[in-house]
Amino acid sequence: MILILLGPPGAGKGTQAKKITEKYKFPQISTGDILRAAVKEGTEMGLKAKGYMDAGKLVTDEVVIEIIKDRIKEDDCSNGFILDGFPRTMAQASSLGDMLKENGMELGHVLDISVDESFLVERLTGRRTCKNCGFGYHIRFSPSSTDGVCDKCGGGLFQRDDDNEETVKNRFEVYKDQSDELKSFYSGLGKYQLIDGTTDPESVFKAVSAVIDG
Ligand code: ADP
Numbered sequence: 001m002i003l004i005l006l007g008p009p010g011a012g013k014g015t016q017a018k019k020i021t022e023k024y025k026f027p028q029i030s031t032g033d034i035l036r037a038a039v040k041e042g043t044e045m046g047l048k049a050k051g052y053m054d055a056g057k058l059v060t061d062e063v064v065i066e067i068i069k070d071r072i073k074e075d076d077c078s079n080g081f082i083l084d085g086f087p088r089t090m091a092q093a094s095s096l097g098d099m100l101k102e103n104g105m106e107l108g109h110v111l112d113i114s115v116d117e118s119f120l121v122e123r124l125t126g127r128r129t130c131k132n133c134g135f136g137y138h139i140r141f142s143p144s145s146t147d148g149v150c151d152k153c154g155g156g157l158f159q160r161d162d163d164n165e166e167t168v169k170n171r172f173e174v175y176k177d178q179s180d181e182l183k184s185f186y187s188g189l190g191k192y193q194l195i196d197g198t199t200d201p202e203s204v205f206k207a208v209s210a211v212i213d214g
Pocket residue numbers: 007008009010011012013014015016123124126127128136137138139141142197198199200201204
């Protein structure tokens with residue numbers, strides 16, 4: 001099944017994507033993770049993307065569309081995948097529709113994880129991620145047992161450069177500018193499902209699973 005996770009920065013898309021992967025085995029495709037890896041490696045794509053990401057702005061459609069085009073052709077995507085952070089613009093949504101058609105794939109559901117902005121600054125500034133396995137923590141809501149160390153693999157935890165209050169504000173504005181059109185588009189296709197993201201991660205996952213299980 002092909003799933004799209006919509007929702008503002010910090011809504012819990014990555015957290016839910018990991019739970020979906022664990023239960024249903026669909027791979028998570030996070031354009032943000034792919035771009036951050038490219039920045040770290042210093043590739044040409046990473047160099048192009050870095051300035052936009054540091055400013056909390058969107059990387060160009062061309063770059064992210066190319067990422068997805070290549071990624072969904074890989075073998076592990078043949079039974080479905082989870083798009084986390086893509087599409088973010090109507091141009092990306094439209095290209096995704098073309099790509100799915102070309103590959104004989106059909107969109108399952110668009111899950112919009114909805115969380116009021118007042119919760120999100122704390123979620124984002126407290127987010128920590130494992131450098132090694134990518135598992136996500138929160139210093140207050142889901143801390144690791146040892147400060148700065150991943151419970152799953154012992155890797156070190158890091159804080160994202162763009163998870164500071166100022167950049168977060170820009171990221172919210174960008175999300176607000178783009179998201180209404182995407183929601184209407186997927187509602188029109190009959191694929192849109194609103195999920196309350198304000199409860200604890202397990203309760204959110206119950207709602208997510210109920211949609212996937214139909
Ligand atoms: P996104 O991928 O949408 O940007 P994340 O899944 O990375 O968001 O979650 C942002 C932060 O909020 C992380 O630190 C995560 O541990 C925490 N978090 C995720 N879901 C919840 C929840 N339902 N309640 C409280 N904190 C959450």
